[in-house]
Each structure stands twice: as structure tokens, then as C-alpha cells.
Amino acid sequence: MTPEEQELIMGLAVGLGNGPTRTLDEVLAHFGESDGEALALRLLRDAMERQDADDVEMALILHAAAGASVEEFLEPLTELFPADWHRDHEDIVRMLGRLRSPRTVPTLALATHWVPEHLEWDENRALAVKAIWALGAIPGPEAQESLEALRDDENEIIRENALKQLARRGEL
Structure with missing residues (x-):
């Protein structure tokens, strides 16, 4: 993606106190597309193939601006998550x-x-906390087992959040 295309997509993002400076229609027209979800998925897969962290960010901004479903992005997102280049x-x-x-x-x-x-600087373990709360909202035994495995974690933040989610689920 060119710097101009990145700037165009960044215009879809809502900044601090500012609304978007571009419309989804403008971005779609530039790329010759009519479906924001399809374009975001194509851009995400392309960024992953090239291991381009900036373009991953652009694809996720476009995804949000297009109101795209996450379901279609499940496979690439789970593949992308453990990569350390973004x-x-x-x-x-x-x-x-x-x-x-x-x-x-x-x-x-x-x-x-x-x-x-x-994220090594983050002593509050925000990534882990977000994941624990997400696990707490998922029904079924898989999520339950993951939360139970965290109830005795050596990290106090992880342990406390897991216990909160187990309590919220009525599993304590």
C-alpha cells in the first residue's frame, strides 16, 4: 500500500476529539471496490503475506469503518495473532x-x-486482561477450562481477572 493509500484509510479513523476526515465511499472508490469488508480482508491478507505491520493496521481500520463482521476475519486473525512482526x-x-x-x-x-x-512494558497485562474477559463471555467448556487453568496463575492480575470471570459465570 502506498503512503497516500495509508493516509486515505487513516482518514477513516476517529482521532482524539476529531471525527473521520474521509468517507468509506471515498476509500472504496480509490481502490475500485464496492464492498468494504471484502477490501479489508484482501488488504489484511496482503499485509500478512508481506509482513507489513502498517498495512495490517490500515486493514483493521478499514474493517472497523466498514462495519465488517469479525466472522469472515476469524481465520486470518487467529493466524496473525501470534506473529511478532505487527x-x-x-x-x-x-x-x-x-x-x-x-x-x-x-x-x-x-x-x-x-x-x-x-507490550513488555505493560505491567498491567492489558492484553491478558482483555483475553480473560473475552474468555469469560464465551459459553461452553473450552472457555471454562481456560479460565480454570488461570485461577492459580503466578501473576496476580491474571489470577484475579480469571477469578472474576469464573465468579461472573457462576463457576466459583
Whole structure:
């Protein structure tokens, strides 16, 4: 993606105190597309193939602006999550959490323990906390087992959040 195309897509993002400066129709017209979800998926797959962190971010911005479903993005997002060459791990966990699908449990469980290099500074373990809360919203035994495995975790933040989710689910 060219810097101009990245700037165009960034115009879809809502900044601090500012609304979008571009419309989805403008972006779609530029790319010669009519379906924002299809374009976002194509751009995401292309960024993954090239391992381009900036273009991953652009694809996720476009995904949000297009109001695209996460279901169509499940496979590439779960494939992308453990890659250490991008910076969108928290966004991926948030998106997978919206699905509330047992199919996301392995990726969310990984997110409770793995700390990408760019998040090593975060003593509050925001990525893990987001993953735990996402697991808490997923029905079924897979999510339950993942949360139970965290109830005795050595990290207090992880342990407390897992216990909160188990209590919320009525499993304590």
C-alpha cells in the first residue's frame, strides 16, 4: 500500500476529539471496490503475506469503518495473532472477543500468557486482561477450562481477572 493509500484509510479513523476526515465511499472508490469488508480482508491478507505491520493496521481500520463482521476475519486473525512482526495484538483480541465463539479460545488462551515484545512494558497485562474477559463471555467448556487453568496463575492480575470471570459465570 502506498503512503497516500495509508493516509486515505487513516482518514477513516476517529482521532482524539476529531471525527473521520474521509468517507468509506471515498476509500472504496480509490481502490475500485464496492464492498468494504471484502477490501479489508484482501488488504489484511496482503499485509500478512508481506509482513507489513502498517498495512495490517490500515486493514483493521478499514474493517472497523466498514462495519465488517469479525466472522469472515476469524481465520486470518487467529493466524496473525501470534506473529511478532505487527503491533495489533490487542485489537485482534478485542475483535475475537466480540465473536464469543469457542473457536477463538485457543488464541485467547495464548493471549493470557504470551507477551509480544512491543507490550513488555505493560505491567498491567492489558492484553491478558482483555483475553480473560473475552474468555469469560464465551459459553461452553473450552472457555471454562481456560479460565480454570488461570485461577492459580503466578501473576496476580491474571489470577484475579480469571477469578472474576469464573465468579461472573457462576463457576466459583
